[in-house]
Amino acid sequence: MAYVVTQSCCSDASCVVACPVNCIHPAPGEPGFAEAEMVFIDAETCVGCGACVTACPVGAIVPDTRLREDQRAFVDLAAEYYDVFPHRDRTPVALVPRQRRLRRPGPFRVAVVGAGPAGLYAADELLKHPEIDVEVFERLDVPHGLARFGVAADHVETRRVARLFEQITAQPGLRLHLGVEVGRDVTPEELETRFDAVVHATGAPADRRLGVPGDSLPGVLGATALAEWSNAHPARRDLAAELVAVDGGRAVVIGAGNVALDAARLLVGPMVGAREVLVLGRRGVDAAAFTTPELVGLVGLADPSRPDPVDVLLESGPAPVPEPFPAPGSGVRSRLLTELAQRRPAPGRPRIVLRFDSPVTEVTGGDRARGVRLADGSVVETDLVVGAIGQDWAPVAHQRGRVRPGVYVTGWAKRGPTGFLGTNKACAQETVGALLDDLDAGLGTASSPHAHPSRRVRGLLTGRNSR
Ligand SMILES: Cc1cc2nc3c(=O)[nH]c(=O)nc-3n(C[C@H](O)[C@H](O)[C@H](O)COP(=O)(O)OP(=O)(O)OC[C@H]3O[C@@H](n4cnc5c(N)ncnc54)[C@H](O)[C@@H]3O)c2cc1C
Ligand code: SF4
Ligand code: SF4
Structure with missing residues (x-):
């Protein structure tokens, strides 16, 4: 029995790391991964261990014996991929990089603006460092951004990604403020004076207008x-x-x-x-x-x-x-x-x-x-x-997600409205890498954040529009 990746794959590559026989490609770092619509399992080499199934946040991987008739095309898609890219080397890839450690002692406090996929992947990366606490500010009363409000209701498997985001927000060290709009209830500058770094993960604002006469009519x-x-x-x-x-x-x-x-x-x-x-x-x-x-x-x-x-x-x-x-x-x-x-x-x-x-x-x-x-x-x-011609988006100048030391951007706010849910994971990893470089170099927001413990943030929000 071999396993098959199906429609809901969002290319976050969690399964690639889990596979003991290196039969899931393209892997991060391989040609085509950044643009890949999905990853493929090589049926010839898969040993059917099921490790990838556990790793997948969206239930995209199923045994070939359980494929529905309309999913059989995914077997052909994988075969077509391996015809072109055989990936003959089956040595398990040591894809899990050694966990980076900060060189300066903490504690550090980082604000993340936006609790969509990009903000939560960034928070998850930051929380791998015990010296870092994260506070996430979300303007809506519920988190998960377009993973909750954009992903189609009939994409039931894809929407299972919510469980991963719930695990991220349940981590000690993360505090989630719902109903707080940065720019209305609290200013970016107020955050910059209270945190060592601020990561903006606010997505892309709205549907792009059609740009033809009549495009603002009712209907x-x-x-x-x-x-x-x-x-x-x-x-x-x-x-x-x-x-x-x-x-x-x-x-x-x-x-x-x-x-x-x-x-x-x-x-x-x-x-x-x-x-x-x-x-x-x-x-x-x-x-x-x-x-x-x-x-x-x-x-x-x-x-x-x-x-x-x-x-x-x-x-x-x-x-x-x-x-x-x-x-x-x-x-x-x-x-x-x-x-x-x-x-x-x-x-x-x-x-x-x-x-x-x-x-x-x-x-x-x-x-x-x-x-x-x-x-x-x-x-x-x-x-x-x-x-359905995409989203409006105002590009922000940045390098690897760094707008300036102490201020960062990730997800759609950084790349524009492209890619899949999982694309935001690699994007957040890049941004957090730049942020950690700055913390190591002693660069951050201009003020002294340690003078402002967390209760000062709560104090800041009291009496404003937060819930
Ligand atoms: C209609 C639609 C369907 C999609 N379906 C799929 C799919 O099936 N599979 C897939 O892989 N990808 C899908 N995508 C793409 C996926 O949703 C995006 O890749 C992803 O949501 C981008 O994440 P983000 O965090 O950058 O932005 P968002 O998901 O937009 O999250 C941004 C968050 O920031 C909050 N925010 C914004 N401004 C502020 C502020 N000033 N203060 C506080 N909070 C703020 C927002 O409320 C939101 O929660 C879909 C996209 C759309 C538009
Ligand atoms: S079932 Fe096991 S061998 Fe097959 S792709 Fe998944 S992890 Fe790899
Ligand atoms: S969603 Fe992620 S874990 Fe699941 S099949 Fe796609 S790349 Fe693998």
Whole structure:
């Protein structure tokens, strides 16, 4: 029996370290790891010990004997990867670096702003040093950022990452302040005078606007806002009124990344009840940004054994031309797209239709969005327009996460809105490395933080907006 990595993998590489026979790749430091959509287990070498299953925070690894029919593509994906990158050396990799130790005696106190994945991975790295205490400030009343409010509700396995974050926040040495917005309830400068270092992990603020006429009409919303509504984000309750219009009707999703597919599944699902969702990609199908694992999941939606099967169709555009030197996974991707292009709709089922080479030039309608105009002049009528073209993000100048000694940045606030949940782990490790270098060098925030014990932070928050 071999084990197989499936759709929910978020590339944090925890399993790679656990494997006694070095059969999970790409590993950190190997070519392609930084961009990898997922990692792959070599079925030829896997000894079926199950160590990786325990290590995985999102339940992505299953024995091949327990794969569902719609997950079989992951076996082919792994085989394709090892055809291109055989990784013949099976010496267990000593990937666990020796634990770094601070050279200066503590105690040190670090403030982390934002309790999303990046802030919590950074806190976890910092707490490996017994000299460091961490206080995390989160503006919402609940932690975990987009891992709670962005990740799709039907990605049940991925959402299991919450258990890892709960373990991180339960560590002694970490104090979590919920309902405290830095910049409103407490200023960054106030934190800088009370802590040896401040790490900003505030993510990327909002959905990017479509940037075409009509994009601010009622009935136009962003895909992250939609995901947040479906996950009961307190600031999104009023979206329910917008969504009534699409019950039994048609929605258009603009964009062709994973978040666009999340939005499409949500819209045809029972929470919204659209009859048809048209996903419009600006460029050709071969430029679509959704990952192959997400495509595997999408293809499986039509499985008649599901309680609520959904038709998924690829409406137009030529089948992708095979590349002369195909990237690993491109054969499976091509096969799945060809399969979608050949499907015919089943009467009565809700459907998701993917259409490429279709840039949108305008959202039409007077009082609210009623359609989208495409570059060829045609208009697609719709009851709702969802923009899934990424997040706005203001870059911050930094080196390895260091904005200046004592002030750091990590996660989406540092890299922009790219990568997977696990990508924020390596990102936080880099930032914390720069922070530890500065602590060792005696560089930090300008003031003397040891004069301000923790109760002074609580005193600072008393009477302000904190809970
Ligand atoms: C819709 C959507 C779906 C996604 N689905 C997946 C998926 O299925 N799998 C996957 O691997 N990745 C997924 N991602 C990507 C993943 O969510 C991100 O990589 C990750 O959340 C980024 O972490 P972050 O901590 O940098 O930002 P965030 O998750 O945004 O966290 C930032 C935190 O900072 C807080 N904050 C902001 N400003 C302040 C302030 N001034 N004071 C205090 N607190 C503040 C915010 O409230 C938030 O809790 C998805 C992303 C989106 C948008
Ligand atoms: S089951 Fe064991 S041998 Fe197989 S990939 Fe997981 S850790 Fe490695
Ligand atoms: S999520 Fe992490 S531990 Fe799980 S399979 Fe992917 S890389 Fe391995």
